[in-house]
Amino acid sequence: MSGFTDGNGTGLAPGEIVVDHASRAFSIRADRGGTLKELLLRRRSAGPAPIQALDDVSLRITPGQTVGIVGRNGAGKSSTLKVLAGIVPLDSGSVTIGGRIVSLLELGAGFGRDFSGRENILLGGALHGLNRPEIEARMDDIIAFSELGDFIDVPVKTYSSGMYVRLGFAISAHLDADVLLIDEVLAVGDEAFQRKCEAQIARQVAAGATLVLVSHDAALIERTCERVVVLDGGTVVFDGDSGPGMAYYHHQMGTPVEAAPATASAPASAPTGTPDP
Protein backbone atom coordinates (compact mmCIF):
# COMPACT_ATOMS: atom_id res chain seq x y z
CA MET A 1 0.00 0.00 0.00
CA SER A 2 2.56 2.50 -1.10
CA GLY A 3 0.83 5.85 -0.86
CA PHE A 4 -1.42 5.12 2.06
CA THR A 5 0.35 5.27 5.29
CA ASP A 6 -1.70 6.74 8.04
CA GLY A 7 0.80 7.31 10.65
CA ASN A 8 4.20 7.26 11.91
CA GLY A 9 7.10 6.63 9.68
CA THR A 10 5.79 8.90 6.95
CA GLY A 11 8.29 11.59 7.75
CA LEU A 12 5.45 14.10 7.97
CA ALA A 13 4.25 16.01 10.99
CA PRO A 14 0.90 14.86 12.42
CA GLY A 15 -1.80 16.57 10.40
CA GLU A 16 0.37 17.26 7.37
CA ILE A 17 -0.93 16.19 3.95
CA VAL A 18 1.11 15.92 0.77
CA VAL A 19 -0.62 15.04 -2.49
CA ASP A 20 1.88 14.59 -5.28
CA HIS A 21 0.74 14.44 -8.92
CA ALA A 22 -2.26 12.31 -8.01
CA SER A 23 -4.34 10.85 -10.81
CA ARG A 24 -7.27 8.51 -10.67
CA ALA A 25 -9.81 7.48 -13.28
CA PHE A 26 -13.01 5.57 -12.69
CA SER A 27 -14.37 3.27 -15.31
CA ILE A 28 -18.11 3.20 -15.10
CA ARG A 29 -18.08 -0.54 -15.69
CA ALA A 30 -15.62 -1.05 -12.88
CA ASP A 31 -18.24 -0.34 -10.24
CA ARG A 32 -18.80 -4.05 -9.95
CA GLY A 33 -16.83 -7.22 -10.34
CA GLY A 34 -16.55 -8.88 -13.70
CA THR A 35 -18.20 -12.09 -14.69
CA LEU A 36 -16.47 -15.21 -15.84
CA LYS A 37 -17.85 -14.70 -19.32
CA GLU A 38 -16.19 -11.30 -19.63
CA LEU A 39 -12.99 -12.74 -18.25
CA LEU A 40 -12.95 -15.62 -20.72
CA LEU A 41 -13.81 -13.43 -23.66
CA ARG A 42 -11.14 -11.01 -22.47
CA ARG A 43 -13.31 -8.02 -22.91
CA ARG A 44 -15.62 -5.90 -20.92
CA SER A 45 -19.03 -4.97 -22.25
CA ALA A 46 -18.95 -1.55 -23.83
CA GLY A 47 -19.82 1.38 -21.64
CA PRO A 48 -19.15 5.05 -21.10
CA ALA A 49 -15.53 6.13 -21.26
CA PRO A 50 -13.62 6.26 -17.96
CA ILE A 51 -13.97 9.46 -15.97
CA GLN A 52 -10.80 11.20 -14.88
CA ALA A 53 -11.76 12.06 -11.30
CA LEU A 54 -8.30 13.32 -10.37
CA ASP A 55 -5.91 14.55 -13.02
CA ASP A 56 -2.39 15.30 -11.83
CA VAL A 57 -3.45 16.98 -8.58
CA SER A 58 -0.75 18.26 -6.24
CA LEU A 59 -1.55 19.80 -2.88
CA ARG A 60 0.38 20.49 0.27
CA ILE A 61 -1.66 21.07 3.41
CA THR A 62 0.07 22.10 6.59
CA PRO A 63 -0.94 20.86 10.05
CA GLY A 64 -3.91 22.73 11.48
CA GLN A 65 -5.01 24.21 8.17
CA THR A 66 -8.71 24.23 7.31
CA VAL A 67 -9.35 23.50 3.66
CA GLY A 68 -12.63 23.51 1.80
CA ILE A 69 -12.89 21.61 -1.47
CA VAL A 70 -15.56 22.89 -3.81
CA GLY A 71 -16.53 22.36 -7.41
CA ARG A 72 -19.42 21.31 -9.54
CA ASN A 73 -20.80 17.78 -9.32
CA GLY A 74 -18.31 15.31 -10.70
CA ALA A 75 -15.40 17.69 -10.26
CA GLY A 76 -13.49 15.13 -8.20
CA LYS A 77 -14.25 16.33 -4.68
CA SER A 78 -15.44 13.07 -3.18
CA SER A 79 -12.73 11.13 -5.00
CA THR A 80 -10.17 13.41 -3.42
CA LEU A 81 -11.54 12.63 0.02
CA LYS A 82 -11.65 8.89 -0.63
CA VAL A 83 -8.08 9.00 -1.86
CA LEU A 84 -7.00 11.01 1.18
CA ALA A 85 -8.82 8.53 3.42
CA GLY A 86 -6.82 5.69 1.86
CA ILE A 87 -9.95 3.91 0.70
CA VAL A 88 -9.44 4.29 -3.04
CA PRO A 89 -5.96 3.86 -4.57
CA LEU A 90 -4.41 6.16 -7.14
CA ASP A 91 -3.52 5.26 -10.70
CA SER A 92 -0.37 7.32 -10.36
CA GLY A 93 1.16 9.82 -7.99
CA SER A 94 1.08 9.56 -4.22
CA VAL A 95 -0.67 10.72 -1.08
CA THR A 96 1.11 10.91 2.25
CA ILE A 97 -0.52 11.92 5.49
CA GLY A 98 0.95 12.25 8.97
CA GLY A 99 -0.95 11.14 12.05
CA ARG A 100 -4.39 9.65 12.61
CA ILE A 101 -6.90 10.22 9.83
CA VAL A 102 -10.57 10.17 10.73
CA SER A 103 -12.99 10.29 7.85
CA LEU A 104 -16.61 11.20 8.31
CA LEU A 105 -17.71 9.45 5.17
CA GLU A 106 -21.03 7.65 5.12
CA LEU A 107 -21.72 8.23 8.79
CA GLY A 108 -23.36 5.26 10.39
CA ALA A 109 -22.79 3.04 7.36
CA GLY A 110 -21.70 -0.40 8.41
CA PHE A 111 -23.42 -0.31 11.77
CA GLY A 112 -24.56 -3.75 12.79
CA ARG A 113 -28.30 -3.26 12.83
CA ASP A 114 -28.92 -5.92 15.43
CA PHE A 115 -26.32 -4.50 17.77
CA SER A 116 -26.81 -1.80 20.36
CA GLY A 117 -25.45 1.71 20.02
CA ARG A 118 -22.85 0.88 22.63
CA GLU A 119 -21.62 -2.17 20.71
CA ASN A 120 -21.45 -0.13 17.53
CA ILE A 121 -19.29 2.42 19.31
CA LEU A 122 -16.83 -0.39 20.02
CA LEU A 123 -16.83 -1.40 16.35
CA GLY A 124 -16.53 2.20 15.17
CA GLY A 125 -13.47 2.76 17.33
CA ALA A 126 -11.98 -0.57 16.30
CA LEU A 127 -12.36 0.37 12.63
CA HIS A 128 -9.99 3.25 13.31
CA GLY A 129 -7.49 0.97 14.99
CA LEU A 130 -8.34 1.71 18.62
CA ASN A 131 -8.32 -1.03 21.23
CA ARG A 132 -10.94 -1.67 23.86
CA PRO A 133 -9.52 0.44 26.73
CA GLU A 134 -9.01 3.38 24.37
CA ILE A 135 -12.62 3.18 23.26
CA GLU A 136 -14.01 2.61 26.76
CA ALA A 137 -12.21 5.75 27.89
CA ARG A 138 -14.18 7.76 25.34
CA MET A 139 -17.46 5.89 25.74
CA ASP A 140 -19.21 8.30 28.12
CA ASP A 141 -18.27 11.35 26.05
CA ILE A 142 -19.51 9.69 22.88
CA ILE A 143 -22.81 8.68 24.46
CA ALA A 144 -23.32 12.13 25.95
CA PHE A 145 -22.54 13.82 22.65
CA SER A 146 -24.90 11.58 20.70
CA GLU A 147 -27.81 12.57 23.00
CA LEU A 148 -29.16 9.06 22.61
CA GLY A 149 -29.81 8.54 26.31
CA ASP A 150 -31.33 5.14 27.05
CA PHE A 151 -31.44 4.31 23.36
CA ILE A 152 -27.71 3.61 23.50
CA ASP A 153 -28.46 0.08 24.74
CA VAL A 154 -31.06 -0.92 22.17
CA PRO A 155 -30.34 -2.25 18.67
CA VAL A 156 -29.63 0.54 16.20
CA LYS A 157 -32.28 -0.81 13.82
CA THR A 158 -34.82 0.89 16.07
CA TYR A 159 -33.11 4.27 15.58
CA SER A 160 -34.41 7.09 13.45
CA SER A 161 -32.10 8.20 10.66
CA GLY A 162 -31.19 11.27 12.69
CA MET A 163 -30.19 9.14 15.66
CA TYR A 164 -28.12 6.96 13.36
CA VAL A 165 -26.14 9.91 12.08
CA ARG A 166 -25.79 11.45 15.53
CA LEU A 167 -24.19 8.26 16.79
CA GLY A 168 -21.94 8.07 13.73
CA PHE A 169 -20.77 11.63 14.16
CA ALA A 170 -20.30 11.25 17.92
CA ILE A 171 -17.96 8.30 17.36
CA SER A 172 -15.88 10.01 14.68
CA ALA A 173 -15.67 13.24 16.66
CA HIS A 174 -14.01 11.54 19.63
CA LEU A 175 -11.16 9.69 17.97
CA ASP A 176 -8.42 12.32 18.44
CA ALA A 177 -8.00 12.99 14.75
CA ASP A 178 -4.91 14.68 13.38
CA VAL A 179 -6.71 14.96 10.07
CA LEU A 180 -10.49 15.23 9.74
CA LEU A 181 -12.02 14.41 6.37
CA ILE A 182 -15.63 15.47 6.09
CA ASP A 183 -17.96 14.91 3.16
CA GLU A 184 -21.25 16.78 3.23
CA VAL A 185 -22.34 14.93 6.33
CA LEU A 186 -23.20 18.08 8.22
CA ALA A 187 -26.27 18.47 6.07
CA VAL A 188 -27.99 15.86 8.18
CA GLY A 189 -29.45 16.06 11.64
CA ASP A 190 -31.54 18.93 12.94
CA GLU A 191 -30.27 22.46 13.16
CA ALA A 192 -29.30 22.25 16.81
CA PHE A 193 -27.23 19.15 16.19
CA GLN A 194 -25.62 20.68 13.11
CA ARG A 195 -24.47 23.61 15.24
CA LYS A 196 -23.16 21.19 17.83
CA CYS A 197 -21.22 19.30 15.17
CA GLU A 198 -19.70 22.49 13.84
CA ALA A 199 -18.69 23.51 17.33
CA GLN A 200 -17.09 20.12 17.91
CA ILE A 201 -15.17 20.37 14.65
CA ALA A 202 -14.04 23.88 15.59
CA ARG A 203 -12.80 22.53 18.93
CA GLN A 204 -10.75 19.86 17.17
CA VAL A 205 -9.34 22.43 14.76
CA ALA A 206 -8.47 24.68 17.70
CA ALA A 207 -6.66 21.72 19.21
CA GLY A 208 -4.51 21.52 16.08
CA ALA A 209 -6.36 19.14 13.76
CA THR A 210 -6.22 19.61 10.02
CA LEU A 211 -9.63 19.83 8.38
CA VAL A 212 -10.53 18.92 4.81
CA LEU A 213 -14.17 19.62 4.08
CA VAL A 214 -16.15 18.87 0.95
CA SER A 215 -19.42 20.72 0.74
CA HIS A 216 -21.82 22.54 -1.52
CA ASP A 217 -22.76 24.74 1.42
CA ALA A 218 -20.88 27.93 0.61
CA ALA A 219 -21.76 29.53 3.94
CA LEU A 220 -20.37 26.55 5.83
CA ILE A 221 -17.13 26.66 3.86
CA GLU A 222 -16.75 30.36 4.51
CA ARG A 223 -17.39 29.89 8.22
CA THR A 224 -15.01 26.96 8.70
CA CYS A 225 -12.26 27.14 6.10
CA GLU A 226 -9.34 29.51 5.65
CA ARG A 227 -8.29 27.96 2.36
CA VAL A 228 -10.38 26.90 -0.60
CA VAL A 229 -9.47 24.51 -3.41
CA VAL A 230 -11.74 24.64 -6.45
CA LEU A 231 -11.71 21.49 -8.55
CA ASP A 232 -12.99 21.18 -12.08
CA GLY A 233 -12.73 18.11 -14.25
CA GLY A 234 -10.29 16.55 -11.81
CA THR A 235 -7.82 19.44 -11.81
CA VAL A 236 -7.19 22.26 -9.37
CA VAL A 237 -8.44 25.49 -10.95
CA PHE A 238 -8.11 27.66 -7.86
CA ASP A 239 -6.15 27.28 -4.64
CA GLY A 240 -5.96 30.10 -2.14
CA ASP A 241 -7.70 32.07 0.61
CA SER A 242 -11.34 31.26 1.09
CA GLY A 243 -12.58 34.79 0.30
CA PRO A 244 -11.28 34.94 -3.27
CA GLY A 245 -11.78 31.17 -3.55
CA MET A 246 -15.50 31.35 -2.93
CA ALA A 247 -15.79 34.35 -5.23
CA TYR A 248 -14.13 32.27 -7.94
CA TYR A 249 -16.46 29.38 -7.20
CA HIS A 250 -19.59 31.55 -7.32
CA HIS A 251 -18.38 33.05 -10.57
CA GLN A 252 -17.80 29.60 -11.98
CA MET A 253 -21.27 28.53 -10.90
CA GLY A 254 -22.83 31.64 -12.38
CA THR A 255 -24.08 32.80 -9.00
CA PRO A 256 -23.99 36.53 -8.24
CA VAL A 257 -20.90 37.07 -6.08
CA GLU A 258 -22.71 39.48 -3.79
CA ALA A 259 -24.80 36.57 -2.55
CA ALA A 260 -21.86 35.41 -0.52
CA PRO A 261 -21.67 38.05 2.21
CA ALA A 262 -25.43 37.93 2.61
CA THR A 263 -25.30 34.36 3.77
CA ALA A 264 -23.83 35.09 7.16
CA SER A 265 -26.81 37.09 8.33
CA ALA A 266 -29.56 35.45 6.35
CA PRO A 267 -28.94 31.76 5.82
CA ALA A 268 -32.37 31.37 4.22
CA SER A 269 -31.29 33.29 1.15
CA ALA A 270 -28.14 31.27 1.03
CA PRO A 271 -26.38 30.71 -2.20
CA THR A 272 -28.61 29.19 -4.58
CA GLY A 273 -24.96 28.46 -5.11
CA THR A 274 -25.60 24.78 -5.49
CA PRO A 275 -26.87 24.47 -8.98
CA ASP A 276 -26.86 20.71 -8.69
CA PRO A 277 -30.02 18.89 -9.51
Place this chain on the structure above:
Amino acid sequence: MAELTRYRYLFEQMVRRELRQKYQGSALGVAWYIVNPLVLMLAYYFMFGVVFTLSEHDDYPLFLMVGLVIWIFFSQALLSAAPSLLDQGALIRKSPFPREIIPGAVVTVQAVTFLVVLGLVAVITLLVRWTFSPALLLLPFVLLALYGFVLGFSLAVSVLHAHFRDVAPILSAALLPWFFLSPIFFAPGDITDKAAARFAMEWVNPIAPYIEAIRRILYEGHAPSLAGLAYVVVAAVLAVLAGRALFRGLQAELAVIV
Protein backbone atom coordinates in the same frame (compact mmCIF):
# COMPACT_ATOMS: atom_id res chain seq x y z
CA MET B 1 2.14 -7.16 10.15
CA ALA B 2 2.23 -4.09 12.41
CA GLU B 3 -1.05 -3.10 10.80
CA LEU B 4 -2.60 -6.40 11.82
CA THR B 5 -1.54 -6.09 15.45
CA ARG B 6 -2.89 -2.58 15.58
CA TYR B 7 -6.24 -3.83 14.35
CA ARG B 8 -6.37 -6.87 16.62
CA TYR B 9 -9.35 -5.48 18.49
CA LEU B 10 -11.20 -4.95 15.22
CA PHE B 11 -10.63 -8.61 14.41
CA GLU B 12 -12.06 -9.57 17.80
CA GLN B 13 -15.08 -7.34 17.19
CA MET B 14 -15.68 -8.82 13.75
CA VAL B 15 -15.53 -12.36 15.14
CA ARG B 16 -18.07 -11.54 17.85
CA ARG B 17 -20.30 -9.79 15.38
CA GLU B 18 -20.14 -12.70 12.95
CA LEU B 19 -20.89 -15.18 15.71
CA ARG B 20 -23.91 -13.34 17.01
CA GLN B 21 -25.32 -11.74 13.90
CA LYS B 22 -26.34 -14.83 11.99
CA TYR B 23 -28.65 -16.38 14.53
CA GLN B 24 -29.59 -13.26 16.48
CA GLY B 25 -33.14 -13.46 17.78
CA SER B 26 -33.48 -17.21 17.25
CA ALA B 27 -34.30 -19.31 20.29
CA LEU B 28 -31.13 -21.39 20.13
CA GLY B 29 -28.91 -18.45 19.15
CA VAL B 30 -25.24 -19.32 18.86
CA ALA B 31 -26.08 -22.99 19.55
CA TRP B 32 -27.26 -23.23 15.93
CA TYR B 33 -23.62 -23.18 14.89
CA ILE B 34 -23.26 -26.53 16.67
CA VAL B 35 -26.71 -27.96 15.93
CA ASN B 36 -26.35 -27.56 12.17
CA PRO B 37 -23.24 -29.70 11.73
CA LEU B 38 -24.60 -32.25 14.19
CA VAL B 39 -27.79 -32.65 12.15
CA LEU B 40 -25.76 -32.89 8.97
CA MET B 41 -23.59 -35.57 10.53
CA LEU B 42 -26.63 -37.52 11.68
CA ALA B 43 -28.00 -37.44 8.14
CA TYR B 44 -24.74 -38.74 6.69
CA TYR B 45 -24.49 -41.33 9.40
CA PHE B 46 -27.96 -42.56 8.50
CA MET B 47 -27.03 -42.63 4.83
CA PHE B 48 -23.65 -44.34 5.02
CA GLY B 49 -23.78 -46.00 8.41
CA VAL B 50 -27.27 -47.52 8.28
CA VAL B 51 -28.63 -47.55 4.73
CA PHE B 52 -25.45 -48.38 2.79
CA THR B 53 -23.37 -50.48 5.12
CA LEU B 54 -20.47 -51.36 2.90
CA SER B 55 -17.68 -50.57 5.27
CA GLU B 56 -15.11 -52.83 6.82
CA HIS B 57 -14.11 -50.24 9.39
CA ASP B 58 -14.79 -50.95 13.05
CA ASP B 59 -17.01 -48.43 14.78
CA TYR B 60 -17.78 -47.07 11.35
CA PRO B 61 -19.91 -44.15 12.62
CA LEU B 62 -16.83 -42.78 14.38
CA PHE B 63 -14.64 -43.32 11.33
CA LEU B 64 -17.19 -41.35 9.34
CA MET B 65 -17.73 -38.58 11.89
CA VAL B 66 -14.07 -37.65 12.22
CA GLY B 67 -13.73 -37.15 8.47
CA LEU B 68 -17.07 -35.47 8.14
CA VAL B 69 -16.50 -32.85 10.80
CA ILE B 70 -13.29 -31.78 9.03
CA TRP B 71 -15.06 -31.58 5.70
CA ILE B 72 -17.89 -29.51 7.16
CA PHE B 73 -15.37 -27.01 8.53
CA PHE B 74 -13.54 -26.82 5.21
CA SER B 75 -16.64 -26.39 3.06
CA GLN B 76 -18.56 -24.08 5.41
CA ALA B 77 -15.54 -21.83 5.85
CA LEU B 78 -15.07 -21.48 2.08
CA LEU B 79 -18.76 -20.97 1.40
CA SER B 80 -19.12 -18.28 4.04
CA ALA B 81 -15.82 -16.58 3.17
CA ALA B 82 -16.67 -16.23 -0.53
CA PRO B 83 -19.37 -13.53 -0.19
CA SER B 84 -17.91 -12.00 2.98
CA LEU B 85 -16.23 -8.97 1.38
CA LEU B 86 -19.40 -8.07 -0.48
CA ASP B 87 -21.46 -8.47 2.70
CA GLN B 88 -19.21 -6.00 4.49
CA GLY B 89 -19.05 -3.55 1.59
CA ALA B 90 -20.32 -0.70 3.75
CA LEU B 91 -17.33 -1.03 6.08
CA ILE B 92 -14.88 -1.34 3.18
CA ARG B 93 -16.16 1.84 1.52
CA LYS B 94 -15.93 3.73 4.79
CA SER B 95 -12.61 2.92 6.35
CA PRO B 96 -9.17 1.69 5.25
CA PHE B 97 -8.65 -1.10 7.80
CA PRO B 98 -6.77 -4.26 6.63
CA ARG B 99 -9.32 -6.12 4.55
CA GLU B 100 -7.98 -9.58 5.44
CA ILE B 101 -9.80 -9.13 8.72
CA ILE B 102 -13.17 -9.81 7.09
CA PRO B 103 -12.58 -13.29 5.64
CA GLY B 104 -10.25 -13.98 8.57
CA ALA B 105 -13.09 -13.40 11.04
CA VAL B 106 -15.50 -15.56 9.04
CA VAL B 107 -13.04 -18.47 8.96
CA THR B 108 -12.27 -18.06 12.65
CA VAL B 109 -15.95 -18.32 13.57
CA GLN B 110 -16.20 -21.55 11.58
CA ALA B 111 -13.01 -22.78 13.25
CA VAL B 112 -14.45 -22.15 16.70
CA THR B 113 -17.58 -24.17 15.99
CA PHE B 114 -15.45 -26.83 14.33
CA LEU B 115 -13.38 -27.16 17.50
CA VAL B 116 -16.51 -27.58 19.61
CA VAL B 117 -17.96 -30.29 17.38
CA LEU B 118 -14.60 -31.97 16.90
CA GLY B 119 -14.18 -31.93 20.67
CA LEU B 120 -17.43 -33.87 21.07
CA VAL B 121 -16.51 -36.35 18.35
CA ALA B 122 -12.98 -36.73 19.73
CA VAL B 123 -14.07 -37.47 23.28
CA ILE B 124 -16.57 -40.10 22.11
CA THR B 125 -14.05 -41.67 19.74
CA LEU B 126 -11.30 -41.81 22.33
CA LEU B 127 -13.60 -43.35 24.94
CA VAL B 128 -15.27 -45.88 22.66
CA ARG B 129 -12.13 -47.00 20.88
CA TRP B 130 -9.72 -46.28 23.74
CA THR B 131 -7.24 -44.74 21.32
CA PHE B 132 -5.40 -42.56 23.80
CA SER B 133 -1.79 -42.35 22.66
CA PRO B 134 1.12 -39.91 22.68
CA ALA B 135 0.13 -39.12 19.09
CA LEU B 136 -2.62 -36.94 20.57
CA LEU B 137 0.07 -34.36 21.27
CA LEU B 138 0.39 -33.88 17.52
CA LEU B 139 -3.28 -33.01 17.15
CA PRO B 140 -2.98 -29.28 18.00
CA PHE B 141 -0.29 -28.87 15.34
CA VAL B 142 -2.32 -30.63 12.69
CA LEU B 143 -5.37 -28.53 13.61
CA LEU B 144 -3.32 -25.35 13.41
CA ALA B 145 -2.08 -26.41 9.97
CA LEU B 146 -5.67 -27.13 8.93
CA TYR B 147 -6.70 -23.65 10.08
CA GLY B 148 -3.90 -22.08 8.03
CA PHE B 149 -4.80 -24.17 4.99
CA VAL B 150 -8.47 -23.15 5.18
CA LEU B 151 -7.58 -19.51 5.88
CA GLY B 152 -5.30 -19.30 2.85
CA PHE B 153 -7.96 -20.83 0.62
CA SER B 154 -10.61 -18.51 2.05
CA LEU B 155 -8.55 -15.37 1.48
CA ALA B 156 -8.19 -16.33 -2.17
CA VAL B 157 -11.84 -17.26 -2.61
CA SER B 158 -13.16 -14.09 -0.96
CA VAL B 159 -11.09 -11.65 -3.00
CA LEU B 160 -11.67 -13.58 -6.21
CA HIS B 161 -15.41 -13.55 -5.64
CA ALA B 162 -15.36 -9.79 -5.09
CA HIS B 163 -13.85 -9.43 -8.56
CA PHE B 164 -15.65 -12.26 -10.37
CA ARG B 165 -19.09 -12.98 -9.06
CA ASP B 166 -19.07 -16.47 -10.52
CA VAL B 167 -16.62 -17.73 -7.95
CA ALA B 168 -19.11 -18.55 -5.19
CA PRO B 169 -21.50 -20.53 -7.44
CA ILE B 170 -18.57 -22.39 -9.02
CA LEU B 171 -17.28 -23.16 -5.56
CA SER B 172 -20.55 -24.54 -4.26
CA ALA B 173 -20.92 -26.64 -7.40
CA ALA B 174 -17.37 -27.98 -7.04
CA LEU B 175 -17.70 -28.83 -3.37
CA LEU B 176 -20.27 -31.57 -3.92
CA PRO B 177 -18.18 -33.86 -6.19
CA TRP B 178 -15.14 -32.89 -4.15
CA PHE B 179 -16.90 -34.23 -1.08
CA PHE B 180 -17.56 -37.60 -2.68
CA LEU B 181 -13.97 -37.83 -3.96
CA SER B 182 -12.53 -37.12 -0.54
CA PRO B 183 -11.78 -39.99 1.82
CA ILE B 184 -14.59 -39.16 4.23
CA PHE B 185 -16.86 -42.16 4.31
CA PHE B 186 -14.19 -44.48 2.92
CA ALA B 187 -10.44 -44.83 3.04
CA PRO B 188 -8.75 -44.72 -0.39
CA GLY B 189 -7.63 -48.33 0.03
CA ASP B 190 -11.27 -49.45 0.39
CA ILE B 191 -12.30 -48.62 -3.12
CA THR B 192 -9.25 -49.09 -5.34
CA ASP B 193 -6.07 -51.13 -5.59
CA LYS B 194 -4.65 -49.09 -8.44
CA ALA B 195 -1.60 -47.21 -7.25
CA ALA B 196 -2.25 -44.16 -9.41
CA ALA B 197 -5.84 -43.79 -8.22
CA ARG B 198 -4.82 -44.21 -4.61
CA PHE B 199 -2.06 -41.67 -4.99
CA ALA B 200 -4.46 -39.16 -6.49
CA MET B 201 -6.99 -39.68 -3.73
CA GLU B 202 -4.45 -39.52 -0.95
CA TRP B 203 -2.18 -36.73 -2.11
CA VAL B 204 -3.60 -34.74 -5.02
CA ASN B 205 -6.75 -33.82 -3.15
CA PRO B 206 -5.29 -31.33 -0.67
CA ILE B 207 -7.88 -31.85 2.05
CA ALA B 208 -7.30 -35.64 2.10
CA PRO B 209 -4.01 -35.61 4.07
CA TYR B 210 -5.65 -33.49 6.79
CA ILE B 211 -8.51 -35.96 7.10
CA GLU B 212 -6.09 -38.87 7.09
CA ALA B 213 -3.79 -37.33 9.70
CA ILE B 214 -6.55 -36.41 12.13
CA ARG B 215 -8.27 -39.77 11.67
CA ARG B 216 -5.02 -41.59 12.36
CA ILE B 217 -4.63 -39.73 15.62
CA LEU B 218 -8.19 -39.90 16.91
CA TYR B 219 -9.64 -43.03 15.36
CA GLU B 220 -6.61 -45.29 15.09
CA GLY B 221 -4.52 -43.98 17.92
CA HIS B 222 -1.35 -43.77 15.83
CA ALA B 223 0.82 -40.89 14.79
CA PRO B 224 0.30 -39.84 11.16
CA SER B 225 3.00 -40.82 8.68
CA LEU B 226 5.94 -38.49 8.43
CA ALA B 227 5.04 -37.76 4.82
CA GLY B 228 1.50 -36.93 5.91
CA LEU B 229 2.69 -34.54 8.61
CA ALA B 230 5.11 -32.84 6.24
CA TYR B 231 2.33 -32.50 3.69
CA VAL B 232 -0.14 -30.80 6.04
CA VAL B 233 2.44 -28.31 7.26
CA VAL B 234 3.79 -27.47 3.81
CA ALA B 235 0.29 -27.23 2.31
CA ALA B 236 -0.75 -24.87 5.10
CA VAL B 237 2.26 -22.60 4.64
CA LEU B 238 1.81 -22.55 0.87
CA ALA B 239 -1.92 -21.87 1.15
CA VAL B 240 -1.38 -18.95 3.53
CA LEU B 241 1.40 -17.44 1.42
CA ALA B 242 -0.44 -17.86 -1.87
CA GLY B 243 -3.79 -16.74 -0.45
CA ARG B 244 -2.25 -13.68 1.11
CA ALA B 245 -0.30 -12.76 -2.00
CA LEU B 246 -3.41 -13.06 -4.14
CA PHE B 247 -5.43 -11.04 -1.63
CA ARG B 248 -2.81 -8.31 -1.48
CA GLY B 249 -2.63 -8.21 -5.24
CA LEU B 250 -6.35 -7.87 -5.75
CA GLN B 251 -7.50 -5.86 -2.76
CA ALA B 252 -6.68 -2.32 -3.85
CA GLU B 253 -9.87 -1.74 -5.80
CA LEU B 254 -12.17 -3.39 -3.26
CA ALA B 255 -13.80 -0.13 -2.17
CA VAL B 256 -14.69 0.57 -5.78
CA ILE B 257 -16.10 -2.82 -6.74
CA VAL B 258 -17.91 -4.12 -3.67
